[in-house]
Structures are given as structure tokens and as C-alpha cells.
Amino acid sequence: MDPGDGDFEAFVAARGPRLLRMAWLLTGDAHLAEDLLQSTLAKVWPKWPRIAGDRPEAYVRKSLVHLHASWWRRRWRGELPYGEVPDAAGTFDAYAEVDLEQSLAAAVRALPVRQRAVVVLRYFEDLSVDDTAATLGCTPGTVKSQSARALRSLRAALPASVEGGDRCG
Numbered sequence: 001m002d003p004g005d006g007d008f009e010a011f012v013a014a015r016g017p018r019l020l021r022m023a024w025l026l027t028g029d030a031h032l033a034e035d036l037l038q039s040t041l042a043k044v045w046p047k048w049p050r051i052a053g054d055r056p057e058a059y060v061r062k063s064l065v066h067l068h069a070s071w072w073r074r075r076w077r078g079e080l081p082y083g084e085v086p087d088a089a090g091t092f093d094a095y096a097e098v099d100l101e102q103s104l105a106a107a108v109r110a111l112p113v114r115q116r117a118v119v120v121l122r123y124f125e126d127l128s129v130d131d132t133a134a135t136l137g138c139t140p141g142t143v144k145s146q147s148a149r150a151l152r153s154l155r156a157a158l159p160a161s162v163e164g165g166d167r168c169g
Contacts, residue, residue, distance in 0.1 A: 008048045012041060015057055018125075019064065025120045026068045028109035036071065040064045061125070062135045065117045072113045107157040115150035118143055 016037070023033035023040075040063050044051070051059045108119055114136075121132040122143070133140045 007052055008045060011052075011056060015060070019057075019060060022061065022120055022125060023064060023068070025105075025108060025124050026065070026116060028105060036064065036068055040067050043067070058131070058135060061121070062137075065121070065135060069113050069117070103158055104154075107154050110157060111150050111153055115146050115153070118146040119150045119154075122147055 019040075020033060020037050023036045024030060027033045027036055040060060044060055044063055048056075108116055111119060117136060118132060121127045121135055122129070127135065129140045129143050133143045136143070
């Protein structure tokens with residue numbers, strides 16, 4: 001029994017790259033992103049006849065964000081022991097050898113999971129405040145406040161050269 005009768009395959013073929021990019025932005029790891037997308041699609045596939053006609057991409061995006069949050073909650077984020085204490089900080093510029101894309105990706109991955117989801121949906125997926133709120137199951141005000149906090153954190157984390165040396169407060 002094929003729940004999608006080919007529609008699901010066509011959807012995945014058409015929207016898969018964009019969904020994979022979203023998964024990568026959420027996880028920061030290509031392999032985890034593929035696993036996240038595959039797990040999401042596996043959960044959505046049996047429900048496909050019910051959701052196929054009513055904004056299926058929004059449903060899949062919401063499922064992707066929720067599954068990522070579930071994975072994130074379960075992941076251990078404790079301290080990692082090191083054999084030697086690193087030398088005192090010098091004049092080393094941490095961003096000297098890192099290009100802008102990697103710096104931005106790292107800064108986005110450092111955001112709390114809810115802020116990361118808002119940034120990915122609002123600025124990478126280009127969803128409106130209302131669509132982002134609907135996807136995350138929260139109010140538009142929450143999306144706005146999470147966006148403001150996330151952008152403040154990103155501005156603090158990225159080098160001044162990203163904004164042309166002129167930081168906006």
C-alpha cells in the first residue's frame with residue numbers, strides 16, 4: 001500500500017533539497033541533517049493522504065523542527081575533559097581563517113534551540129512572522145521576541161567586519 005500514490009515521491013523530489021538545507025541549518029552537520037530529514041519523512045509518509053492537500057510543506061517543516069527539538073533535548077551537552085589546559089589567550093583572531101559562511105553557521109548553531117528554529121524559518125526559509133508562529137505553535141509576539149534575542153546574539157558572536165565594522169545596537 002502506497003499512501004502517497006507517487007505524490008509523496010514528487011513532493012520529496014521537488015522540496016527535498018530545501019528541506020535538507022533547513023535540516024542542516026538546524027543541526028549544523030550534514031549527516032545529522034540527512035538523518036533528521038529521513039526520520040521526519042518516515043514519520044510523515046503514513047499521514048501523507050491526510051496532509052497532502054493542505055500545505056504539506058508547512059506540515060513537514062513543523063515536523064522537522066519538532067523532531068530536531070526532541071533530538072536536541074535528548075543530546076548530552078556536558079563538559080568534555082581535556083588532557084592539558086590550553087595556553088592563556090593571546091592576540092589570536094578566532095575568525096582570521098574562518099570564512100563568513102562558517103562563522104554564521106557556527107553562530108546559528110550556538111543559539112538556543114527555539115531561537116535557532118525562529119532564525120532558520122524567518123531568515124533562511126523566508127517565512128512571515130505569522131507562518132513562523134504557526135509552524136512553531138506559538139504567538140507572533142513570541143516569534144518577534146525570539147528573533148530579536150537571536151539577532152542580538154548573532155551580532156555579538158560575529159566579527160565586526162560582517163556588518164562593515166559598524167554594529168547596530
